[in-house]
Amino acid sequence: MIKRRMMLGFGLAFAMGVGPMIGTAQAQRKELVIFAAASLKNALDEATANWVKETGKPAPKISYAASNALAKQLEHGAPADLFLSADLDWMDYAASKNLIKPETRVSLLANRIALIAPADSTAQLTLAPGVDLSAALGAGRLAMGNVESVPAGKYGKAALEKLGGWDKVKDKVAQADNVRAALLLVSRGEAPLGIVYTTDAAAEPKVKVIATFPEDSHPPIIYPVAVTKDSANSDALGFLTYLRSAGPKAAFEKQGFTVLNKPASSS
Template sequence: MLRSAQVVAVALAWTVSGPATALAEEITVFAASSLTDAMAEIEERFEAATGHDLVVSLAGSSALARQIQQGAPADIFISASPDWMDALQADGLLEPGTRFDLLENSIVLITSEGGMEPVDIGPGFDLGAMIGDGPLAMALVDAVPAGIYGKAALESLGLWADVSGRVAQADNVRAALAFVSAGEAPFGIVYATDALAEETVSVVGRFPKDTHPPIVYPVAEVANRDSESAAAFMDYLRGSEAREVFERQGFVVLPD
């Protein structure tokens, strides 16, 4: 059951529906909102293969990390930023030895206006002139990874001071994508994978990797929630089926 969550209160429970699923368990996964489409497909495939019930709660990585800090019963956390995973690790909230880097992503400038020629984002790029009165849709620039990466890229290019007053901040990257898709913002900065997921937007330009920190998605089991079913899902994330889903959604799957 896929849930888009700002507030999560899910209890771990045994599910018993017959002899074939007598050992089935519920696994609660907190995942960054940019993983929405990938996790929907992985949920379906994993449940069919194992009989376990995968409960996926989606939100900005910062919101999910804070919920875990407050005791929310997540079994696994997939973050769009190493920083939030580092914070949980520093608090002793991760199961030792379970953390690994799963995916990489990139950030792009998108629009819903048709017929626009691609631009080269680099020194001398006049984003302010392009967006005009704006707004420029972004995830929260001081809290949500996509917004943090986007702000870092704009600062690196010397563009932030010019456009910061025209930025419309959204709770997460999918909300920023929705602003552009609905025509509420002519341009936005989102992950490349988000742009692929929405047919009504197109990529205008790609931000060079050296303008922002590496966009890495770490995953780990939450402390004191260790179970065979959670370990099985961690193994599944490393397997060929999950790799195929992630790559088709535009992610780069990192080697073990």
């Protein structure tokens, strides 16, 4: 069952709209196309709906997937106007490939990672030095994003290494193609434990947070955003400015994000 779920990331990406983006000519589009980290879905959907209501603009088309997958799609010519990454590394990668307009780049949000379990689980763990997740896992697996490429997986591995718990659990990890696929494994009871962002846990009633990882156990979790290099959509910069304004702040904070920048002027 776990192995079959490892294809969820690819399936979710297409279900969320990635597939239809490929091959659409940039110049023929009027609506914004946004590539965004999967963990942003609930908050960004709400913020986007409010922007449409306030401006009367066409609803943007948003492709949600792992940041690494989105950056690679941009590199291979997939058209998009904005890129919202779940970590700095993949935005740096996009910048190094000349895929974004660097003057538009902003560190928009911060997040945390947590250890989760199904809502009816009785597991209790403390994320302290020497932590051992193997006993709580039993014959099950620890669901998390790919530890080499998916930001949430990278943060989770770094945190467990810092706490001295990685070697004890590395052979029991079920690696998913994005953080929402890992969340789904736990919400369906197919994995007894998982590592996701606290914002993902807040969006899924079928899971609960057992413990939050210490902030100093992993690099800061920063979500940068930038207009893509080839975007010719006049609304791209306007929407980025809107994301930095006071309007979407409540949507982000309701999901558990920390808004990093000061609200932009509304004038």
